[in-house]
Amino acid sequence: MSDDLLMEAAAESLSRPMRELVCHRGILVVCGAGGVGKTTTSTALALAGARQGRRVLALTVDPSKRLAQTLGVDRNLEAPVSIPEERLKLAGIEPPGELHAWMLDPKLVADRVVQKLAKDPEEVERLMQNRIYNGISRMVAGMQEYMAMEALHEFRDEGRYDLVILDTPPSRNALAFLEGPQRMSSFLDGRVFQLFLPQGDEDHRPGFFRRAAGAVVERVNRMVFGDETYEDMQEFFGSFAGILGTLNHNAGDMIRMLGDPDDVAFLLVTSPTDASVSDAHFFRERTREMGLPFAGFVLNRSQALAAGRDFPDYDLLPDDAEPAALSGMAKLLVLAEVERSEMERDRHLLATLAEEAGDSAFALATPTVPGGANDMPSLLSISDALWEAEPYRV
Numbered sequence: 603m604s605d606d607l608l609m610e611a612a613a614e615s616l617s618r619p620m621r622e623l624v625c626h627r628g629i630l631v632v633c634g635a636g637g638v639g640k641t642t643t644s645t646a647l648a649l650a651g652a653r654q655g656r657r658v659l660a661l662t663v664d665p666s667k668r669l670a671q672t673l674g675v676d677r678n679l680e681a682p683v684s685i686p687e688e689r690l691k692l693a694g695i696e697p698p699g700e701l702h703a704w705m706l707d708p709k710l711v712a713d714r715v716v717q718k719l720a721k722d723p724e725e726v727e728r729l730m731q732n733r734i735y736n737g738i739s740r741m742v743a744g745m746q747e748y749m750a751m752e753a754l755h756e757f758r759d760e761g762r763y764d765l766v767i768l769d770t771p772p773s774r775n776a777l778a779f780l781e782g783p784q785r786m787s788s789f790l791d792g793r794v795f796q797l798f799l800p801q802g803d804e805d806h807r808p809g810f811f812r813r814a815a816g817a818v819v820e821r822v823n824r825m826v827f828g829d830e831t832y833e834d835m836q837e838f839f840g841s842f843a844g845i846l847g848t849l850n851h852n853a854g855d856m857i858r859m860l861g862d863p864d865d866v867a868f869l870l871v872t873s874p875t876d877a878s879v880s881d882a883h884f885f886r887e888r889t890r891e892m893g894l895p896f897a898g899f900v901l902n903r904s905q906a907l908a909a910g911r912d913f914p915d916y917d918l919l920p921d922d923a924e925p926a927a928l929s930g931m932a933k934l935l936v937l938a939e940v941e942r943s944e945m946e947r948d949r950h951l952l953a954t955l956a957e958e959a960g961d962s963a964f965a966l967a968t969p970t971v972p973g974g975a976n977d978m979p980s981l982l983s984i985s986d987a988l989w990e991a992e993p994y995r996v
C-alpha cells in the first residue's frame with residue numbers, strides 16, 4: 603500500500619472506528635450488562651462485515667428467539683448455519699461475503715463440554731443421567747463462556763471465517779465470562795465441593811481423623827439429602843472435578859489468544875443510564891489488568907445523535923394561529939423538552955465515556971430504532987449507524 607493510502611486508512615480508522623474493526627480484525631468480543639443491546643450490536647456488526655465481503659460468524663450463547671426469527675435460522679444447532687439466501691440478499695450481502703450464525707443453548711453447551719472432556723463414554727452417560735447435573739448444568743459458571751471461547755479457538759485454527767463476533771452472555775460485570783474459569787476453580791476448591799467429593803483411593807487415603815470426620819459428614823449428608831440424592835451428588839462432583847480442572851487449564855490458553863491486539867477487539871455496549879459510567883470504568887480497568895485489547899464503548903439507544911435537529915417552537919406558527927394550533931404546540935413543546943433533556947444527558951454520558959476511553963480507544967453512539975431492533979431493516983439501520991459512527995471527541 604502506498605504511503606498516501608496508508609495515511610488515508612489511518613485517518614479513516616480514526617474518524618470511523620467501526621470500519622477498521624469490522625474490516626481488519628479477526629475476533630470482536632461484544633460485552634455489556636443485561637439488555638443493553640449486545641446481541642443487536644453484535645448482529646449489526648456481523649451484517650456490516652459480511653456486506654464488506656468478509657466471511658463472518660455471529661456466535662451467541664444467549665439464544666434469542668426473536669433474533670433467530672429475524673435471521674431465519676434455528677437455535678441450538680450442532681454447528682453454525684448460513685443465513686438463508688433471501689435474507690442475505692435483503693441485507694445486501696454478496697459473495698465472497700458470508701454470514702453464519704450459531705445460537706447456543708446453555709444446556710446444549712454444557713453437554714458438549716462434558717462430551718468433550720469426560721474421561722470416557724461411561725462418564726458422559728453417568729453425568730447425563732445425573733439429576734444434579736441436569737439441574738445445574740445451565741448455571742455452572744463459566745461453562746457457556748468456555749464453550750464459546752473454545753468454538754472461537756477452533757474456528758480461528760480452521761480459518762473458516764475471516765471474522766467471528768462473540769456476543770457474550772449477559773452480566774453486570776461485563777468481563778465475568780473471562781473470569782468464569784477462576785470462578786469455576788473457586789467452586790472446585792469450595793468446602794462444599796470437598797464434602798461431596800468421593801473419598802480418595804488407596805494411595806491417597808486420608809489420615810485417621812479426616813477419615814473419621816469424613817464418615818460423620820457422609821452420615822449427616824445421607825440423612826439430610828437421602829441416599830439417592832447423596833449418591834447423585836457424589837457422582838456429580840467426582841466426575842466434575844476432572845472436567846473443571848481441564849476447563850481451567852484450556853481457558854488459560856484462550857485468554858492468551860484473546861490478548862492479541864492485532865486480531866482481537868473488545869467492545870463494551872452500554873445504555874444511557876448512570877450505571878453505564880461505572881460499568882465503563884470497571885470494564886476499562888479490567889481489560890487493562892487482564893491485558894485485553896479494549897477498542898471502545900458503544901452508547902446504544904442514545905439520543906446523543908439528535909443534536910443539531912430542529913425542535914418545535916412558537917415561531918413556527920403564524921401570528922394569527924388558532925387556539926387549537928397553540929395548544930397543540932404547547933403539547934409538542936413538552937415532548938420536545940423531554941427529548942432535549944435526554945439528548946443533553948446522552949451527550950454528557952458520551953463525553954464521560956470518551957474521557958474514560960482515552961486516546962487509544964473510542965466512544966460512539968447508536969440511535970434508538972423506533973419499535974425495537976427486531977427485524978432485518980432495523981438491524982440494517984443500526985449496522986449503517988455503526989459503520990458511519992464517528993467517535994465523540996472530548
Ligand SMILES: Nc1ncnc2c1ncn2[C@@H]1O[C@H](COP(=O)(O)OP(=O)(O)OP(=O)(O)O)[C@@H](O)[C@H]1O
Pocket residue numbers: 634635636637638639640641642643664666771772773902903904968969970971972973974975976984
Ligand atoms: N438501538 C436500538 N434501538 C431499538 N431497540 C433496540 C436497540 N438496541 C436493542 N434494542 C432492543 O432491546 C432489546 C434488548 O436488546 P438485545 O437483545 O440486543 O440486548 P442484550 O444486551 O443482548 O440482552 P441480554 O443481556 O438479555 O442478552 C431487544 O428487544 C432489541 O430489539
Ligand SMILES: [Mg+2]
Pocket residue numbers: 640641642664666769772
Ligand atoms: Mg443478548
